[in-house]
Amino acid sequence: MEFRYLGNSGLKISEITYGNWLTHGSQVENDAAIACVRAALDAGITTFDTADVYANTAAETVLGEALQGQRRESLEIFTKVYFPTGPGGHNDTGLSRKHIHESINGSLRRLGTDYVDLYQAHRYDYETPLEETMQAFADLVRQGKVLYVGVSEWTAEQLRAGHALAKELGVQLISNQPQYSMLWRVIESEVVPASEELGISQIVWSPVAQGILTGKYRPGEQPPAGSRATDDKGGANMIAHFLNDETLTAVQQLAPIAADAGLTMAQLAVAWVLQNDNVASALIGASRPEQVTENVAASGVHLDADVLTRIDEAIGALAQRDPSLTKSPPHRVA
Structure with missing residues (x-):
């Protein structure tokens, strides 16, 4: 495993990050999910990404359990806030100070970590x-609950505005998490140049295009049984286009x-984004x-070349x- 600096910071992360988005707490049994995390650790992955909304908080719990007993200082644990969690009440979503502070406390508890x-x-x-959002993030940094701040699927203009506010508040906005693959290159013309200018790195999701770039889906054939394209819990919708x-x-x-x-198709796809x-x-x-x-x-x-x-x-x-396909919901998803 090789490591890269995250943005203009001193934090190094494994250039392969393990994420438990559509599977853990939802599509596979917990034992299988934990086995995957252990395989990631065995392979040298030190960086793990999740979010409170994944499986409505269950994914964070599964990841926390899987990482129990590991040396915390040897890991980089990432999570996210914005989408509805819990019963989906009127303040259970978005980036208000209230939702951010309540969400980080829940995430830390589920992940079994102090930060x-x-x-x-x-x-x-x-x-x-x-x-309001950036001040709330800055407060969490000063409280020691968060070391660095990142975003996901922000436009170049939004990155510039967020970075400027973070700098004023004395905190570091160092990453963006967009979709990126051979088939989805919308960040290349605007987001990447702005990020290079600002000292922001990309942590890219779906480098194999939800499995499309593995080659297992063939023209004129039904999707393989058990594949994401046959999943009725969200996976099929993500891959349909x-x-x-x-x-x-x-x-x-x-x-x-x-x-x-000398690579599999999946390895080629992951190597391509890197x-x-x-x-x-x-x-x-x-x-x-x-x-x-x-x-x-x-x-x-x-x-x-x-x-x-x-x-x-x-x-x-x-x-x-x-580049216009880099966007957030116009209203909070409830």
Whole structure:
């Protein structure tokens, strides 16, 4: 496992981060989820990402249990706040001071830790003044409950505004967590240049496009049994826009490219996002320990320029690049 600095900070994180988004506490049994976390630890992953909204707080509990007994100082634990939790009351969502303070206390309790290394605004909240949000984050940093501040799926303009306020308050906004893959490249034209300017790194989610880039979904065929595309708890909805014959046919052209590089298709996809210098880490999830072992092998892989060119030729115009698709819900999701 190799490590990279997160933004303009002294914090190093593993360039593969283990995330327990759609699986833990929801799609797989706790024993299997814990086995995946243990596999991540065995593979050298030290960075773990979750959020209070995942499985309505259950994912944080599962992660906390899986990490029990580990040396806390050797781990980087990240979580997020914004989306509705609990019964979904009128203050159980958003980035108000009230919700942020109540959410961090619940997250720390579930994770079994006194602090998180990175606390992230899971989306931008149009209904709360940004000054209120950043002041609340700064307070948590001063209280020692949070070491660094990050965001997720913020636009370039939002990153600049948040970074400026954080700097005024004497805290560090060092990361953004966007979707990024060979098929989803919307951050490249605006978010990445702004982040490079500000000293913000990307921690990217879905580098294998929810499994599409593994090659297991084939044009004209039904999705494999037990795959995300067959999941009725949220997974199928997330992957639906990629499940068309044109995209699936193009993805199959990546198979010989991966083979020539001595990689699986999943490893090629994860290695591809790590070629971007502004990416500090690629988030991977798993429902089986062997998936962790496979994806971790992408750490430290260098892809030659001709490989990157062949990938671009295979995917072509199918890659989504519209920067306007980086956005948050216009109103708090209730």
